Amino acid sequence: MREIQTVGVVGAGVMGIGVSQNLAQTGHQVILVDVSEDILNHAKQEIRNNVRFQGFFQKNSEAESPDDILNKIKFSTNYKFLEDAEFVVENVTEKWDLKKEVYAQLDAICPEKTAFAANTSAISITRIASVTKRATRVVGMHFMNPVPMKPMVEMIRGHHTSDETIETAKKMLAQMGKECIIVNDSPGFVSNRVLMLTINEAIFILQDQVASIEEVDKIFKTCFGHKMGPLETADLIGLDTILFSIEVLYESFNDSKYRPCPLLKKMVDAGLHGRKSGKGFYAYSNPN
Template identity: 50%
Template sequence: MTKHVGVVGAGTMGVGVSQAFAAFGYRTTLVDTGDEALDRAREAIARDQRFAALLGSRTPGHRVMEHLTFTTKLDDLADAEFVVENVTEDMEVKRQLYHALEDVLADECIVGANTSAIPITRLGSFTRRADRVIGTHFMNPAHLKPLVEVIRALHTSERTVRTTLLLLDTIGKQSAVVEDSPGFVTNRVLMLTLNEAVCLLDEGVATAAEIDRLFVRCFGHAMGPLATADLIGLDTVLYSLEVLLREFNDPKYRPSTLLKKYVDGGLLGRKSGRGFFAYDT
């Protein structure tokens, strides 16, 4: 039975994933390379919990924080039974992390890769536990979205799949199991939509507000594609498109020049305060 969950990477996804487990009483350890990132994560979680309390959450904020540990030491994951990896969409960064985790994690520990587009089989090849590597693609915000896309890689064992589905069920998450492919189901479709919306904006076909209003009002989407890109992070959208372009060698995944310009200029969406829309930080 899983008692200790590790979360590696204290960015937007790591913050949400750690909250999701801590809210259901799991001892949860959030790891990042620097204290500054962990301080931001701690503040973000505290803010989210205060907001949840105003909405009548049944999980008091102090209870969530009681189950959380913030650390820069991978060694603190030595007794974890399940670790969710959320680091940046950079293959070399992930390779180095997976190699480092091999020296720390218990033999039976399962690693859930929360990547946007990188094939899970490739991530498993960086380890000696390919049968215990599985894709756990949480949606943003991870502690609120009800469904997780679970990706079965080439060597993922049935025991790993069963354990993962059971664990997700205990934190109130539904699961959809899919086979391994770059971008899986969700991002293989979504990234094309987001990129095409940016192209429309770049061509002056419509404003950002009008593009999004069409999707919200005509199709019933909770938010339009450009607001969705801002929520995900424009850098993550760009990295995902670059992975899809490289993996499929299909020009339909070629990133918009405007998207690349925004990322180069530090306009990354909600996390930077401005992307296609402006946000309070």
């Protein structure tokens, strides 16, 4: 199986930025697509900042500059450029109506052989594949944030995903310097079916005034050895993304244990989305 050279990335939010940067840093040509020039310009600046920041910790004088990395990424609002992509990673907001439209466009534009990877935290891969004409070539690829620094990816096999697609996806991840754990398709998969419940319950604890923000996080870090507490993790992921994900789980399982905490809804309505907005459970001086 030959090397994958050109990869399309749809969605230039936090995850799309990380995936694009990682791909460019591992020698891929990237086509990053989103709906507006403003979003793409923000993505370009974030990648520049991230690469520059990484450079502070690298002693290798041959490390590529931000311009070297950005020159490997084509930023566009036009899906047409994805006709050159050998593989596409989709990172659109966790809203089914949006994803459905994106896959209709991808399916019409991309070559028949192109595989699609849904970087989703909760939506069924089988459901996503059902709106394409290439169900065997659709796979879940749940990257962790920040993407360039996380060596493991949760890969999800949909009902129709072929072994060939799994091998192609594994090869691309290996080219990115990553390994994967393959799980079967179910809303939320493994990581977020557990994590979203934990974060949602931590927010209920805060709402019920059982403990403070700092106390909740400190218990998880000192008692269980977690690097981050659940509320810090929520800020890193984005509270809007947390809400979308828990709503998908609630809708998918019709189980009251996935009922979103009212405080979470209130914070999202208030624009307190975490690191990317500058304030969530904690305040940040340099929002993404």
